Amino acid sequence: xxxxxxxxxxxxxxxxxxxxxxxxxxxxxxxxxxxxxxxxxxxxxxxxxxxxxxxxxxxxxxxxxxxxxxxxxxxxxxxxxxxxxxxxxxxxxxxxxxxxxxxxxxxxxxxxxxxxxxxxxxxxxxxxxxxxxxxxxxxxxxxxxxxxxxxxxxxxxxxxxxxxxxxxxxxxxxxxxxxxxxxxxxxxxxxxxxxxxxxxxxxxxxxxxxxxxxxxxxxxxxxxxxxxxxxxxxxxxxxxxxxxxxxxxxxxxxxxxxxxxxxxxxxxxxxxxxxxxxxxxxxxxxxxxxxxxxxxxxxxxxxxxxxxxxxxxxxxxxxxxxxxxxxxxxxxxxxxxxxxxxxxxxxxxxxxxxxxxxxxxxxxxxxxxxxxxxxxxxxxxxxxxxxxxxxxxxxxxxxxxxxxx
Amino acid sequence: xxxxxxxxxxxxxxxxxxxxxxxxxxxxxxxxxxxxxxxxxxxxxxxxxxxxxxxxxxxxxxxxxxxxxxxxxxxxxxxxxxxxxxxxxxxxxxxxxxxxxxxxxxxxxxxxxxxxxxxxxxxxxxxxxxxxxxxxxxxxxxxxxxxxxxxxxxxxxxxxxxxxxxxxxxxxxxxxxxxxxxxxxxxxxxxxxxxxxxxxxxxxxxxxxxxxxxxxxxxxxxxxxxxxxxxxxxxxxxxxxxxxxxxxxxxxxxxxxxxxxxxxxxxxxxxxxxxxxxxxxxxxxxxxxxxxxxxxxxxxxxxxxxxxxxxxxxxxxxxxxxxxxxxxxxxxxxxxxxxxxxxxxxxxxxxxxxxxxxxxxxxxxxxxxxxxxxxxxxxxxxxxxxxxxxxxxxxxxx
Numbered sequence: 095x096x097x098x099x100x101x102x103x104x105x106x107x108x109x110x111x112x113x114x115x116x117x118x119x120x121x122x123x124x125x126x127x128x129x130x131x132x133x134x135x136x137x138x139x140x141x142x143x144x145x146x147x148x149x150x151x152x153x154x155x156x157x158x159x160x161x162x163x164x165x166x167x168x169x170x171x172x173x174x175x176x177x178x179x180x181x182x183x184x185x186x187x188x189x190x191x192x193x194x195x196x197x198x199x200x201x202x203x204x205x206x207x208x209x210x211x212x213x214x215x216x217x218x219x220x221x222x223x224x225x226x227x228x229x230x231x232x233x234x235x236x237x238x239x240x241x242x243x244x245x246x247x248x249x250x251x252x253x254x255x256x257x258x259x260x261x262x263x264x265x266x267x268x269x270x271x272x273x274x275x276x277x278x279x280x281x282x283x284x285x286x287x288x289x290x291x292x293x294x295x296x297x298x299x300x301x302x303x304x305x306x307x308x309x310x311x312x313x314x315x316x317x318x319x320x321x322x323x324x325x326x327x328x329x330x331x332x333x334x335x336x337x338x339x340x341x342x343x344x345x346x347x348x349x350x351x352x353x354x355x356x357x358x359x360x361x362x363x364x365x366x367x368x369x370x371x372x373x374x375x376x377x378x379x380x381x382x383x384x385x386x387x388x389x390x391x392x393x394x395x396x397x398x399x400x401x402x403x404x405x406x407x408x409x410x411x412x413x414x415x416x417x418x419x420x421x422x423x424x425x426x427x428x429x430x431x432x433x434x435x436x437x438x439x440x441x442x443x444x445x446x447x448x449x450x451x452x453x454x455x456x457x458x459x460x461x462x463x464x465x466x467x468x469x470x471x472x473x474x475x476x477x478x479x480x481x482x483x484x485x486x487x488x489x490x491x492x493x494x495x496x497x498x499x
Numbered sequence: 500x501x502x503x504x505x506x507x508x509x510x511x512x513x514x515x516x517x518x519x520x521x522x523x524x525x526x527x528x529x530x531x532x533x534x535x536x537x538x539x540x541x542x543x544x545x546x547x548x549x550x551x552x553x554x555x556x557x558x559x560x561x562x563x564x565x566x567x568x569x570x571x572x573x574x575x576x577x578x579x580x581x582x583x584x585x586x587x588x589x590x591x592x593x594x595x596x597x598x599x600x601x602x603x604x605x606x607x608x609x610x611x612x613x614x615x616x617x618x619x620x621x622x623x624x625x626x627x628x629x630x631x632x633x634x635x636x637x638x639x640x641x642x643x644x645x646x647x648x649x650x651x652x653x654x655x656x657x658x659x660x661x662x663x664x665x666x667x668x669x670x671x672x673x674x675x676x677x678x679x680x681x682x683x684x685x686x687x688x689x690x691x692x693x694x695x696x697x698x699x700x701x702x703x704x705x706x707x708x709x710x711x712x713x714x715x716x717x718x719x720x721x722x723x724x725x726x727x728x729x730x731x732x733x734x735x736x737x738x739x740x741x742x743x744x745x746x747x748x749x750x751x752x753x754x755x756x757x758x759x760x761x762x763x764x765x766x767x768x769x770x771x772x773x774x775x776x777x778x779x780x781x782x783x784x785x786x787x788x789x790x791x792x793x794x795x796x797x798x799x800x801x802x803x804x805x806x807x808x809x810x811x812x813x814x815x816x817x818x819x820x821x822x823x824x825x826x827x828x829x830x831x832x833x834x835x836x837x838x839x840x841x842x843x844x845x846x847x848x849x850x851x852x853x854x855x856x857x858x859x860x861x862x863x864x865x866x867x868x869x870x871x872x873x874x875x876x877x878x879x880x881x882x883x884x885x886x887x888x889x890x891x892x893x894x895x896x897x
Contacts, residue, residue: 097682097685097686098682099678099679099681099682099685100678100681101685112705116705120674124678144706145710145714146709146710146713146714146716148713158709158712158713159705159706159709162705162708162709162712163705227839228839228843228866230842230843231838231839231842231843232819232838232839232842233819233838233839234839236818236819236822237822237824238824238826239749239824241725241737241747242737242747242748242749242824242825242826243826244747245738245745245746245747245826245827245828245829246747246826246827246828246829246834246837247829247834248828248829248830248831248833248834249659250738250745250747250828251744251745251828251829251830252659252660252661253649253657253658253659253660254650254651254657255657259722259723259738259739259740259745260723260738260745260828261649261650261651261657261720261722261723261738262649262721262722262723262724262725262737262738262747263648263649263659264645264648264649264703264704264707264718264720264726265703265704265705265706265707267703270702270703270705271667271670273702274667274670274671274674275670275864275865277674278525278529278670278673278674278677278864279864279865279867281674281677281678281680281681282500282501282529282677282867283500283867284681285500285501285504285677285680285681286500286501286502288681288684289502289503294500294867294868295867295868295869296865296866296867297865297866297869298864298865299843299865301839301840302840302843302845302861302862302864302865303864303865305834305840305845305861306666306670306861306864307661307663307666307667308661308834308861309565309860309861310561310562310565310566310661311661311831312831312834312835312859312861313561313564313565313858313860314549314561314831315830315831315832315835316831316835316858316859317551317552317561317854317856317858318549318551318552318553320549320553321830321831321832322660322661322830322831323660323830324660325660326657326660327637327655327657327658328660329635329637330548330549331547331548332635332637335635335637336637336655337637337641337646337655337656337657337658338655339655346641346646346647346655346656347641348637348638348640348641348646349638350635350637350638352635409632409633412633413633414514414633414634414635414637414638415634415638416632416634416638416639416641416642417641417642418641418646418647418656419641419642419643419644419647420644420647420717421644421647421648421704421707421708421710421711421717421718422711422715422717423644424643424644424701424708425708425711425712427642427697428627428628428629429623429624429627429628429629429642429695429697430697430698430701432624432626432627432628433624433627433695433698435698435701444713447709447712447713448708448712450701450702450705450708451698452671452674452675452698453667453668453671453675453694453695453698453699453701453702454671454672454674454675454678454692454693454694455624455675455692455693455694455695456675456678456679456682456690456691456692456693457690457691457692457693458682458686458688458690459678459679459682459685459686459690
């Protein structure tokens with residue numbers, strides 16, 4: 095018997111942009127029925143503001159970002175500011191296993207959808223709240239961008255050349271860390287519910303989730319008083335360790351040498367040039383003092399060769415190396431392709447888009463990617479009609495009141 | 500959360516070994532009973548610098564300490580008969596086995612315990628054209644597209660100095676392992692979970708993927724500047740020098756940014772900073788999308804002059820008090836001083852006797868029913884739990 099791990103799990107999702115919806119996407123790919131609840135009048139910025147749009151013409155159902163971040167889900171519209179919205183939402187929650195919400199702390203409670211109300215509707219409910227800095231504390235209400243929260247957590251300080259202004263990590267880096275932890279939190283709560291029958295209320299601060307990735311640097315400061323900072327592409331062990339220009343415009347290759355024996359293999363790959371035969375470079379401490387000089391010499395060699403030639407020569411000798419892949423190249427990457435990482439999925443307006451699978455491959459119960467994110471209100475009939483048994487005439491009158499706007 | 504779940508982590512001399520340790524630590528934090536099996540010479544991760552006070556030692560590595568709290572440790576020489584017997588006994592009672600060793604004989608583990616999940620982490624994947632290729636953090640980052648997107652234009656791409664690839668890999672391996680545990684309730688058996696470092700880090704920049712997929716537009720690295728705020732190619736700065744470091748801030752108008760900009764202008768006025776260009780802007784109508792680079796540069800010159808007068812702490816206090824968007828680029832001491840983290844009792848002091856110190860660990864990644872999962876024990880000394888674990892095995896055999 096096979097199937098998907100989360101078949102028969104229903105997830106109701108409130109939230110927009112990246113941090114909440116990507117959690118639901120991973121659960122949907124693993125078989126959960128994820129119902130994304132959104133307003134048709136206050137649109138998800140991924141539907142209204144963020145390009146790209148089909149043919150560059152904005153429109154909520156033409157937005158590729160929304161379609162990408164919400165693949166595999168059902169979608170309904172519900173205006174949470176409408177006086178009857180909470181009652182309808184709670185009827186839906188009563189049929190569900192999990193609620194994921196990623197609004198600023200307290201938003202849903204003000205709409206009559208606090209944790210107590212939700213658990214009254216479904217006592218063994220699992221509720222995951224994900225926001226910038228958590229549901230409590232003096233900064234719980236402070237608005238923030240993921241890209242800037244990434245700086246607050248210390249990542250920015252660690253990226254770039256020493257003594258120069260740091261560079262940024264692309265996008266809201268820390269949000270994506272919180273996505274992985276959000277998935278873990280929900281799965282752990284489902285495992286506990288299977289054992290004990292209890293639900294769970296989870297408070298996920300994106301800041302605190304991100305700091306998990308900073309642990310060694312934080313502990314280094316606490317233990318030794320050293321303040322870790324950015325060191326370009328240098329490493330504490332490997333030398334050389336860097337990114338070198340290859341033949342072509344803006345083409346780069348990464349390589350690293352982790353011991354003296356690997357150094358002799360790198361020399362061999364480069365044809366053992368005279369500069370590399372210097373006995374003082376045979377051990378790591380000798381190389382450590384002359385890294386800039388070594389980097390310049392290696393670059394002389396790499397610059398004359400394509401990324402593919404360099405990578406092939408080094409991999410043939412068991413060395414660690416990789417081309418710096420441009421984002422466009424990821425879609426044709428043979429290894430990602432082997433894993434089925436990208437899948438073309440249908441969308442009623444965009445036609446087809448490429449969806450992203452999970453980083454894990456489960457041998458017996460693989461994830462499935464079946465369709466792009468829903469168009470606005472795609473599943474109103476199914477959810478309101480079939481699940482909640484609202485009659486067509488009642489639906490029309492509620493619609494006229496603006497409940498589904 | 501995972502009480503009663505038994506996990507084995509096999510230490511290995513393998514590129515992705517930190518990811519296996521990270522995955523196992525994550526499950527341990529959630530309450531799983533995690534046993535780390537080390538060879539007699541110890542986990543190679545014990546030798547990873549930096550060390551407490553800069554003094555090397557098997558229990559003093561800060562990466563080792565960070566990745567191995569909440570685990571018990573046992574030494575097995577799997578090439579000996581006793582070691583093999585004990586290894587088998589441990590596999591037989593376990594729910595999951597986590598390793599970065601691609602040469603591990605998975606069929607043998609399945610024969611011993613068909614309900615065990617075998618979770619394997621590697622740089623590129625357990626099968627496929629690059630299954631045997633080696634990579635460290637730098638090369639995984641390069642192969643994922645993330646490296647391409649960081650650095651100054653015209654210069655080499657740059658990685659985060661604190662390695663990130665194995666944290667991403669270990670985090671997703673933990674998620675995949677939990678999915679397999681839930682699937683076991685349905686299918687009755689374990690399975691193999693194959694988590695790739697490259698794929699894990701390819702999840703970190705979705706907009707760049709969407710832009711290529713739909714528009715055939717290649718996103719590129721822009722140093723300290725944001726992409727995608729302009730339709731005429733202007734770039735907006737997101738990291739600025741301040742009096743004692745750097746802060747993250749961006750000029751933005753419209754419904755999201757106008758409050759922040761009005762507050763900035765009034766803050767500057769209170770401080771006596773003259774900024775005629777910023778003063779002249781109507782922030783309701785300000786449109787990032789259509790500004791030319793010259794106009795952006797002129798506004799940013801005034802903002803930059805002001806931000807240079809503030810310390811990180813002053814900037815942070817100001818943005819919080821004024822409800823503005825923006826944060827300091829914190830270094831480790833700033834993070835430890837953060838009042839929000841203190842109020843939420845994020846830090847947990849853990850004695851690490853083997854390293855002769857007590858350290859404030861980052862606490863659990865979330866709270867569950869108001870409780871933050873605790874760090875229950877420091878990382879194990881080599882073979883610290885041999886006697887108790889061997890006794891558990893023998894008790895079960897009898």
